[in-house]
Amino acid sequence: MTTFVDRVELHVAAGSGGHGCASVHREKFKPLGGPDGGNGGRGGDVILVVDQSVTTLLDYHHKPHRSATNGKPGEGGNRSGKDGQDLVLPVPDGTVVLDKAGNVLADLVGQGTSFVAADGGRGGLGNAALASARRKAPGFALLGVPGGMMDIVLELKTVADVALVGYPSAGKSSLISVLSAAKPKIADYPFTTLVPNLGVVTAGETVYTIADVPGLIPGASQGKGLGLEFLRHVERCSVLVHVLDTATLESERxxxxxxxxxxxxxxxYGGLDRRPRMVVLNKIDVPDGKDLAEMVRPDLEARGYRVFEVSAVAHLGLKELSFALAEVVGGARAAKPKEEATRIVIRPKAVDDAGFTVVQEEDGLFRVRGEKPERWVRQTDFSNDEAVGYLADRLNRLGVESELMKAGARSGDGVAIGPEENAVVFDWEPTVMAGAEMLGRRGEDHRLEVPRPAAQRRRDKQAERDEADKEYDDFEPF
Known part of the structure; x- marks a missing residue:
């Protein structure tokens, strides 16, 4: 028998970006033909997509760890690495995505609705993309950014127009089987229904879905019995139908x-008592059931309920009930606000937003937090002095060194870039020129320099200013 699972914990990991390549073009008579290292490929995303053919989260219950593929590293000859393949995970209509703390991240309703659960890492730039007027032959490349990782909880809330609620063995499964083409398991003992059953009903020109919820008992909202596990499945319904057993054999009921x-x-449970509700008195084919239905009907109508007397076994009163439900569902659909066309909202960055923060902690350590500096640190090969100098250049242009000075940092103070659990820590030494500028340009010997004409000096100075303004971070290879 197929197992129904409507709540799982999923561990997703996006693909990491491929590393850039540091390569120099070489051929006969051209021993130093310039940098030709390609860029690394982007890592694949993990994407949740609503698929109407999927009705349970069972597959993720058995395999809770899912990963996308990594991007390939770049190669020489200006060959970029292949992007990682996105991992698309189909989920049932009505799936809610939460984080470990219970915060809602996405509510996936409607065929094709998607949510990116983990972003793939950006590929590192090769030395061909890092070349410039000042740095004509970089001897380093950027590393790929690790892919995002996340622990999420998936909860399924059945998308149905009508929900049948009531005690075990009240006849909900029998009723849905005769109103629709659904064929739930039916028997005359309590707790027959262990999973919500969903059926499609056609009444005139209205087509709607109807679901029966496993039997509720006193204390269900606090976790007693099966009710708490399935009450979430009635949250999206337009109308609740109480199915009452008029032929129960229990004397106290x-x-x-x-x-x-x-x-x-x-x-x-919260809020469900405010939904439109109707009452169905079932099993009137039993003589005692018919008598009891006629006895309690006036009291129920006095409370404001629309009451229908039916028999799922004898097919009595079903047509009237079906069209009455279609009327309520149609009214609920008409009352829903029309979906507005998707608008593109542009939120420009504040003029005083530096993109990072510098905070001195209680132990005296200065911590730098920000999307750019943290990503730049992850992309740096610290075994390569030139790559470290390039990182220093970038941080200096971003204004990190100036902010450290304003925050009171002095030579030798500890500085950490990144969160506490994954930070790069170093002793800060303020510099007038950042590292790569002090290293000089590859292939040059300052001892052989000759005086340059004034016009050439002006052009070189302008080139340096242009380079300082250039932002390689936003470079995206085609």
């Missing part, structure tokens, strides 16, 4: 007390 108990559970 009657339709009125059953209704009051279920209403209290809906109220305790």
């Amino acid at each position: 009657d339709p009125i007390s059953d209704l009051d108990i279920i209403e209290e559970e809906l109220k305790q």
Whole structure:
């Protein structure tokens, strides 16, 4: 028998970006033909997509760890690495995505609705992309950024127009089987229904979905019995239908007390008692059931309920019930606000937003936080002095060194870039020129320099200013 799973914890990991390549073009008579290292490929995303053919989260219950593929590293000859393939995970319509703390990240309703659960890492730039007027032959490349990782919780809330609620063995499964083409398991013992059943009903020109919820008992909203596991499946419904058993064999039960108990559970769960509700008195094909239905009907109508007497076995009163539900569903659909066309919202960055923060912690350590500096640190090969100098250049142009001075940092103070659990820590030494500028340009010997004409000096100075303004971070290879 197929197992129904409507809540799982999923561990997703996006692909990491491929490393850039540091390469120099070489051929006969051209021993130093210039940098030709390609860029690394981007890592694949992990994407959740609604698929109407999927009805349960069972697959993720058995395989909770999912990963996208990594980007390939760049190669010489200006060959960029291949991008990693996105991992698309199909989920049922009505899936809610939460983080470990219970915060809602996405509510996936409607075929094709998607949510990126983890972003793939950016590929590192090769030395061909890092070449400039000042740095004509970089001897380094940037590393790929690791892909995002996240632990998420998936909860399925059935998308249906009508929900049938009531005690176990009240006849909900039998009713849905005769109103629709659904074929749930039916028997005459309690807790037959262990999963919500969904059916499609056609009444005139209206087509709507109807779901029966596993039997509720007193205390269901606090976790007793099966009710708490499935009350979430009625949250999206337009109308709730109380199915009351008029032929119960339990002497301490009657339709009125059953209704009051279920209403209290809906109220305790939160908000469900305010939904439009109708009452179905089932099993009137039994003589005693017919008599009891006629007896309690005036009391129920006095409470404001629309009451229908039916028999799922004898097919009595089903047409009237079906069209009455279609009327309520149609009204609910008409009352819903029309979806507005998607608008593109542009939120420009504040003019005083530096893109990072510098905070001195209690132990005297200065911590730098920001998307750019943290990513730049992850992209740096610290075994390569030139790459470290390039990182220093970037941080200096971003204004990190100036902010450290304003915050009171002095030579030799500890500085950490990144969060506490994954930071790069170093002793700060303020510089007038950042590292790569002090290293000089590859292939040059300052001892052989000759005086340059004034016009050439002006052009070189302008080239240096242009280079200082250039931002390689936003470079995206085609």
